[in-house]
Amino acid sequence: MLSRVALRSLVQQNRASLVGVRFASEGARDLENFPRRTRPVEKAPVRMGIFPEEWFAAFYTKTGVTGPYMALASIGTFLVSKEFFVMEHDFYVGIALAAVLAGIVKSAGPGITESINKELDADEAVYKSVRQNEIDALKNAIAGENNAQANAAAWEDIIAAKKEAVGLQMEAVYRSRLSDAYSQVKKRLDYQLEIANVMRRMEQKHMVDWIINNVKKSITPAQEAAALKKCIADLKSLSA
């Protein structure tokens, strides 16, 4: 009668949440009226460490907020006064035990809770990883395939690069042909220019030499003697 489930239905609390209707052999069970059972992870709410919340909720409609406390007090008083609950040695030892246990739980409790939770989390992570690793691996595989497809499209660019290589080579040959033609023509013209220069220089030199030789030949001995005499007379007049 005092079971929590019975009281829960008595006060019309919400049912445990559905985990979802993703049952592999779907159709074999009515999951709305008979939802999948889940184990509760947190402890049920209690007051004063031992009295379940459901008792307090059950009393609330009839006796308000103080109802359960009054009930506890009055029932407790009744039991003690009629000596149904005998205050003997075990009771006092029990109080001491409760104090000691409370002390132990308060001091060592959080540490133990943490380590147990860590173990449980590790176990849960193992289970989670089964599904998650598969999902991650498949997603990576799909991304890798997409990447490979994008990279494979590079063949077009390679073809274009090859055509560019050929085109540039042809252009280089054409330009070198042009500059070859230019240099050949220029070479011949420069050669003719040099020949003309050399010819003129030779003609000039030859003419000058010929003129000088002829003048030298035309000077007679009589003229030479007369020129010498004149030079000596001029020198005498200069020195005087």
Add this chain to the structure above:
Amino acid sequence: MASKRVVATALDWAALASKLPAENKAAFGGLKGKVDKYQRMVNSLPETAPAIDFAAYKSKITVPGMVDSFAEKYGALNVPYPSDQGRLAEIDAQAAQEKARYTAYIAESNAKIAGYSAELAKWEAMMPVEEMNLEEALDAGLTQFVIDPAAETAFPHDQTWEEYSEKLAKATPDDFH
């Protein structure tokens, strides 16, 4: 192709290099080297035939009519653009081949992606493994957590019946202690 003269690259070589796998890097380097070499040659040479100053020569050269005939002939000079000697047609044939290979590869790749997507859908639709009970795990196919009754193995469930019967057939009386 005679109408279009290639004077510079129009490709993004860095992007192209990043798309190639490591095994092709050497060949790609060779291709890029060639393109760079010809580009340098093209850049170093003049684009059109350089002009010759015939008037200066005319006053100095004595050979009659030479400068005039040279001027006339140089102006009328028509250097032929070199032919590609069938290379571009070869490259086009290669392009057709590559395209066929590419479409086959894409088809294969897409088939693989479809397979992966189907499996991905199955795994994503599965309920979280940490909330399964053993029956649901068996239904989902996770036999690493649950012994499959349909597999018909006996304790300790570490070998199939076939393996066990093989072992039995080869066994001597000393094997089973």
